[in-house]
Amino acid sequence: MINSARQQRLIDEAKALLKQGKVRWIIGFEAGSLKFTTTPLITADAGDTSRLVINSFIVNNLSNFLPELEGRIGIVAKGCDSRSIVSLIQDSKVRREDVVILAVPCSGLIDLAKVEQLIGKDRDEIDAISRKDDKVIVTLAGAKREFSISEALYDNCLACELPTPQEYDILLGEPILPSNEPAAGQKKLDELKKMSPEARWQFWKKELERCIRCYACRNACPACYCQRCFVEETEPQWLLPIPHWQDNLMFQITMDIHVAGRCTDCGECQRACPVNIPLRSLTKEMYDIVADLFHFKAGMDKEALPLMTHYEQEEAEDLIG
Amino acid sequence: MEQREDWEPKIVGFLCKWCSYAGADLAGTSRRKYPANIGIIKVPCSGRVDPLFILKALRLGFDGVLVSGCHPGECHYLTGNYRARRKFAITKKFLEYLGVDPRRLQGSWVSASEGDKFAHVVTEMTKQLKEIGANRLFADDK
Amino acid sequence: MADKKINKRDIAKLPNEWCREFSVLVPSRESGTVAMTRWDGKDIGFLDWYRNTVVPPRDSFLPLIEEMFSFYKDKDGYNIELPPPKEQKQLIFGIRPCDARALAILDMTFNDGYQDPYYLGRRQNTVLVGIGCTKAYDSCFCTSLGNSPTDTTGVDLMLTDIGEDFLVEAITDAGKELLTTSSLSKATEADQARAKVSEETARQKVTRNIDIRDIAQKLRASFEDQDFWQKVAAKCISCGICTLLCPTCYCFDINDEMSKAQGVRCRSLDSCSFPIYTRMPMENPRTEKWRRVRNKVCHKYEFYPMLFDAIACTGCGRCIRLCPVNWDIIQIIESVPTGA
Missing domain, CATH: 3.10.450 (Nuclear Transport Factor 2; Chain: A,)
Known part of the structure; x- marks a missing residue:
């Protein structure tokens, strides 16, 4: 009931934004073609907005589409998505004045x-x-x-730190506080950490053996926005396009390093993977490392400088001899 | 896999041109002895060291990677080594989580006058790598 | 009719018997996803949960990584070594009708003017034992493409669920040779009737339909309709799932994996969804994603019918089901403008 009221408000707001010419595009969710799915709705037509939905299956991180559209955009954002938007603004990929954030407080998907x-x-x-x-x-x-x-719920939803976007233009519904299930969201990582280093490496070897190099993890990730990805470089050729596990793993490690400080733990990489590789157990660890070493959490503080453009005089010294 | 007794670890060292490379040079000119296990790649600044360099070295089968630059506050480009430290730190921590022995990836601050320190760093690292054995992380038979 | 049947409880006897002569592959979740995997001698649990694999059985013919040959250099120049010519005969047990038909579609390409020895070698060396579907995914649409959940195109032997038993039907000579096993009993007319019912029930379970009449002409007429293609491509994220896991996609890339003076030439699957797929030194004709999406759809529903008089889609629905943004080819095909 609350959901349907909120959905109606979203439809009204989105329609008004398009009709009044305040935005050129609306990015939101509409019902998907399969059971329990939604699909991104990207439209410039006010008539389409009546199809917008809010439910427990609005999985995509829509900020992924921001850099590829021209003109002002109204975008539906859950907490994690809003963090990605803030992160894109920090990286100068998107200008704040070019987005109208329609914030959806989210209790987990x-x-x-x-x-x-x-x-x-x-x-x-x-x-x-x-x-x-x-x-x-x-x-x-x-x-x-x-x-x-x-x-x-998704592991990353259980560990969610920002269910209600901090940065928004229109808030749809009442703010929600973080759940108290972070431990449940950390279970898989804890299990891995209990294993011996050798067993852990073997675990990742086995998981990456079935990677088909479709790059869905990369393409679903709003933090992965390079015009030209290092995997496509040929001079030097960092890794071959042949999906051997060694290169698959190297690709994942590098991707996680590249998105350090930009990853908001939205979980899209893992969800996009067609062969169930538990990618969030990689990205979340990097998220934790960054939080632990540099007290940095992507998209939480819009005044913060991007992780890799900044430093403190005293940090991480114990790792260097 | 059996380790041959005469096996020697191979290390790739990414050394900043202004400090650590000069430090390595000094170790040489002052005839300070250190193991010949390190192959040195000169970089303009430790900040140039892309984590990909480190991964590629491990992927190619090198047993250890050393990243070395100017002491904090002494970077020729003022802040390059601070930036290097962030990249290096997350790479090291992350590789450790994946199951890579942290001794395979080491960092150090060595100034142009610290020939002795450079020799010591390489000697220590070689010793440690001998303890943990050859890098078979990316080998296919495991 | 000389059809046979086998009780479901005894089904493991079949692969057990066949694995003396063949390397038997069955659907399995062992790898972490659903794929055809080497039969381990006992686990027939897949009969309960298996609808279809995630990795299409095409992988057994056109694998993700194909080592074409190895080479090395000595003082006389380069030497080439071909892989060992014949592997053990393969038998795929439990292939679905859509995927078996997909192989028949792939044959058109690989057994055309150019005869691909790698693909054809495995095709000739493999026997396909199909199991008709009893339940569908909500992404299945095989019936719209002249296929059916119990279609026998492309298989050598077909199993149809008739309750307690499977009706076992030899389709080809290779299939007949598999029937020598003693675990089978003779099927009765009542069994045949039950198979008919089962077929009809399975058909009813496929709920999604598309109208493919004149689709090639419609696509040709709307080829330049940029508005349409931009609209349907808007949510595509240009990953390779729908192509790399499509049972009828076959595009590949060739790379040398080498160190110093020796190496292996590998063929691995490529995807037209990737911008670099068509990148050339001076230009790229498909930098925008709507051009790539258009190519993918047209290849299956326009170009392939033009070349081989067959639609290169079997309605398996993988591209819909596995897509991270629920890009749905059924909706695309349905909304192609008539071009008037």
Whole structure:
């Protein structure tokens, strides 16, 4: 009910922005063609705005589309997306005055892969999935099953530090405070850290063996905006386009280093991966390293200088002999 | 995999031209002895060291990578080594998380007058790499 | 009809018997995703959960990495060594009708003017045992393309779910040779009737439809309709999922993996979604993504029919299901302007 009111407000605001010529584009979500999906709606037509939705499946980080559109843009942003927008502004990829942020306070998105695991069935057989407070309710063949959010939300949502965007023009709905499940969002990383270094390396080797080098992780990532990616360089050729695990892993490591200080833990890389490589267990560790060493969190403070353009006199000295 | 007894580790050293490279030079001209296990690549500043250089060296099978530059506050370009430190620190920490022995990637501040320190850094690193053995991270048979 | 049947409980006997002669591949989640994997002798659990693989079985013929030959240099110049000519015979157990048909479509390209020895070598060396679908994904649309969840095009032997048993039907001579196993009993007329029902039920489960009448002509007429293509390409992020995991996509790139004076020439899959796919020294005819999206759609629904009189799409739905932004080819095909 609250959701539908909020959705209607979004539709009204977006329509008004386009009609009054305040923006040239609206980027939001509309219903997807498959069960429990949404899809980005990128439109200049006020008539299309009636298709905008807000629900528990608005997964994409839409800020990814900002640098490729010309003119002023109205964009629907969850907390993590808003951080990415701030980060893009800091990197001069986007100008603040060119975006109208339609902020959606977000209590976390439902991870379909987790739900499928929990019930042991494909999403195709599920009748309905809904969210009620700290429960996720799955209806299967008429019967309802309840799961806690720590079981059914995306890991990065459980660890979310900014459910309500700080930087916005229009706020849709009441602000939401961070959930208290960060430990659940950190579980996979903790398990990895308990393993021996050799076992960890073997783990990543095995995971990256099935990488098909589709670059969905890179292309879904708003922080990865290079015009020309290092993997495409031929002089020097840093790595071959042949998807051997060694180069796949090297690609991932480099990508994580490149987006350090820009990664907002939106989880898009992992979600985009068609072969289930647990990429967030890489990006989140880099996120934590950056937070730990340099007290820096991407897109949280719009006055902060970008991580790699700045330094403190005294930091990380213990790592250097 | 069996380690041959006469195996010697191979190190790539990325040395800043103004301090550490000159320091290495000084170690040589003053006949200070240090292991011949290091191959040196001169860079204009430690800030030039892209983490990709480090990864590529490991990917090619080098056993260790040394990044060395001017002491904090003494960079020829004023802030290059501070920037190097951020990149180096996240790379080192991240590789450690992935399962790479942290001793394979080392950093040091060596000034142009510290020939002795340079020799000491290389000697120590060679010793440590001998303990942990050859880099087989990217080998296919593991 | 001389069809056979086998009780579902006994199904493991089939691959167990076949693996004496063949390297048997079955659907498995072992690699972390769903792919055809070497039969381990016992796990037939896939019968419960398997709808289709994520990695298409094409991978067994046109693999992600193909070592074409190795080379080295000595004092007399370069020497080339070809890979060992014949591998063990392969049998893919559980291929879906859409993917089997996809191989028949790929044959048109690789068995054309140029005969590709790598692909054809494996094709001739492989037997396909299909299992008809009993349930569909909500991205499946095979029935719109003249295919069906129990279609036998391209398979050698076909298994159809008839409740307690599978009806086992030899389609080719190679399939007949597989029927010598003693685990099979004779199928009755009632079984045949049950197979018909099962086929119809499976058909009903495919809920998505497209109208492909005159699609090649429509695409030709709207080739220059930049507004249309820009609109449908807007949300594409130019990753390679829909092409690299498409059972009928076959574009590849060739690279030498070498160190010093020796190396291996590798063929690996490429994707027309990537901007560098068409990059040439002076220009790139497809820098904008709408041109790449247009190429992808037209290749399947316009160019391929022009060349081989067949649509290069089998309705498996992988490109829809695996797409990170839910880019949906059905919606694209449906909205192609009539070009009037």
